Amino acid sequence: MADLIDRHFPASMDPAIVAEIDSRLADVARRHHVSIPLAVESGSRAWGFPSPDSDYDCRFVFVRAASETFTLFPERDVIEMPLTSILDVNGWELSKALKLLLKGNVVVVEWLTSPLTYQCDTTFREAFAKLADQVADRALTGRHYYHLAANHLERFLATPERVPLKKLFYALRPLMALKWLDENPNSAIAPMNFPTLCAGVTLEPAVVGAIDELMARKAETRELGEGEIPAPIRAFLAAEYPRAQTWRDGAEARRPGSERLLDDFWREWSHRLAPSN
Known part of the structure; x- marks a missing residue:
């Protein structure tokens, strides 16, 4: 799956904590049987105004195996790791990220544009960013x-x-x-x-x-x-x-065909990224 981006974090990011994030992402993929095509830093470090004691906020998008995606009894669409005083790692299933994008939630767009990337399928990220440009309200x-x-x-x-x-x-x-x-x-x-x-x-x-x-x-x-x-x-x-x-009161003006674009994207990438059973 992974065409991983070379990571060039600032010197202020602790290599030991980055290694712990890598370990947690690998653990999520293994224990939950998911693929993670995008994992980024999303807090003050990515926003560009960290403090010396800023915590680490890793956010990721995940895709489940086909047998666990196309089911009447799906698993929860969020995966959360235990919080520590310095580390917060959690992610959304691709379906949740796409639905929130349609509702105007900017969080997923910020994940797509974060300058600090832990792991990333570059083709997926580019396609998702293009989709966001097409449907974002x-x-x-x-x-x-x-x-x-x-x-x-x-x-x-x-x-x-x-x-x-x-x-x-x-x-x-x-x-x-x-x-x-x-x-x-x-x-x-x-x-x-x-x-x-x-x-x-x-x-x-x-x-x-x-x-x-x-x-x-x-x-x-x-x-x-x-x-x-x-x-x-x-x-x-x-x-x-x-x-x-x-x-303040921006009214939704959903672009025609947005639901179809999101559905097509979800089907394609759920198939391409799903872990083997």
């Missing part, structure tokens, strides 16, 4: 990112002088994704990596400088603590958040 993508941002911003803007600075990035990233969508009207998918997002939109130099400084601090310390939102970032949030509210 721009309005639903925007709504997803809006609510991610709003969960934090309502609170942060109410008390901007006392904000958990580490969590500020969890509001900035989805808000920047919305700005990226605004400036790229022909796309329904925004990059998951925060520095890539920032580089792809129009920002005032002062905002870029403040973000870069905060990212540098986050990369060097385990705890940024609470503090005042830097003035350029506060001005950016105050201006962009009201504009972003146009995405």
Whole structure:
């Protein structure tokens, strides 16, 4: 199955933990009798703003054997490994990933675009990314990112002088994704990596400088603590958040033929990737 991508993780990623993730993925494949065509890092490390103590969030897509897929009594469509203080490994069955893609869940799209890959069938990933471009709903993508941002911003803007600075990035990233969508009207998918997002939109130099400084601090310390939102970032949030509210109630506008495309993809890749019985 595997045409594996060469992995080029940053030096900040602990080789022992990466090896443990590899071992866990192999264990999942063996014990659950599945193939894993895609396994990526999905948290702050892949988003581009890790701290020295950031945990590892491995997410994967899996395919079961045909006899376990085409059955009236299917197994659960999620596989979860035991959590540790530093490691979180779990995955979705391909069918679940495809259904959530159709509903506007951006998570699976972010897995497809993660820059940190543990293992990957490159043909599968390219085909899945092409499918996502064909069926992803721009309005639903925007709504997803809006609510991610709003969960934090309502609170942060109410008390901007006392904000958990580490969590500020969890509001900035989805808000920047919305700005990226605004400036790229022909796309329904925004990059998951925060520095890539920032580089792809129009920002005032002062905002870029403040973000870069905060990212540098986050990369060097385990705890940024609470503090005042830097003035350029506060001005950016105050201006962009009201504009972003146009995405709040994005109505589904499913592209014609999406269900058929997803069904065809599921049938083809379930057959191609299924482990032998």
